Every structure is written in C-alpha cells, then in structure tokens.
Amino acid sequence: MAHGKESAAPDTLEVRGVSVQIGDRHLLQDIHLTLKPTEVVSILGPNGAGKSTLMNVISGQSKPSTGQVWLNGRNDWPLNHQALMLGVLPQSSSLSFPFTAEEVVLPGRIPCASHHEENLMITREALRKVDGLGIVCK
Numbered sequence: 001m002a003h004g005k006e007s008a009a010p011d012t013l014e015v016r017g018v019s020v021q022i023g024d025r026h027l028l029q030d031i032h033l034t035l036k037p038t039e040v041v042s043i044l045g046p047n048g049a050g051k052s053t054l055m056n057v058i059s060g061q062s063k064p065s066t067g068q069v070w071l072n073g074r075n076d077w078p079l080n081h082q083a084l085m086l087g088v089l090p091q092s093s094s095l096s097f098p099f100t101a102e103e104v105v106l107p108g109r110i111p112c113a114s115h116h117e118e119n120l121m122i123t124r125e126a127l128r129k130v131d132g133l134g135i136v137c138k
Contacts, residue, residue: 010073011037013058013086018067020053027053031067052091059088083111101127 015033028050056062109119
C-alpha cells in the first residue's frame, strides 16, 4: 500500500473500499469501516460471509484486491511498527509442542525490544489480568 495524500485521522483504523476477489468469487465487496479507540465492534455473519477474510486484510495477513487499510493516519507502516499498534487474536490455534501459557504469550513482546526481565514482568502482569497466572506453568 502506498502512502497517499489523503490520510486517515490519527488513532483510527479505517477500511476504505476493500474488496477481495479470488477468481470469479467475490469474498468482500467495497467494505468501509472506521474504528476509534475504546469502541467495541462485533463483526457478525454466517459461515462464508467474509469475516475471517476481512480480519486477514485488516491485520495485513492478506492483501485486498482493491481498497486500503489505514492505521493511525497511514497505510504504509513497516511491519515492526504495525506490530506495536495492532494485535490479532486468531479464531483458533493449536500448538504441536507442550508450551506453557507464559511461553505462548512472551513472543508477543518481541516488537517492543525490551530486556528479557522486563518482558517477563509485563507478560506475567498480562496473564494476571486475565486470571492466567494459574496456567503459567501448564
């Protein structure tokens, strides 16, 4: 995505005219969405409606056929900067190895470039906030 003349407002996530087409199949057509801090939004629809496709486009995991996604006034953030502003929790995931909850959460601190001890402290605090300390070693 190229940084255009017309930017989005700061502290917003904007989806502008996003469409996704694979072959003859239109997965998303001309989606427009603006999200501001503290807003809670639900995206609802039947299976195959394009919810996951939209989330993949917003997170940068997939490119739209047309349209753009703007985050905090820009649409050209380097991935390491975008990772500091946008978090994605997948619908489901499975681990093939016996990781502890702490070992699963800790890599989320990689973009922050903090020291290991600080990352551990922040990770444990995050787990405490969601009553996850009981599963740190599980």
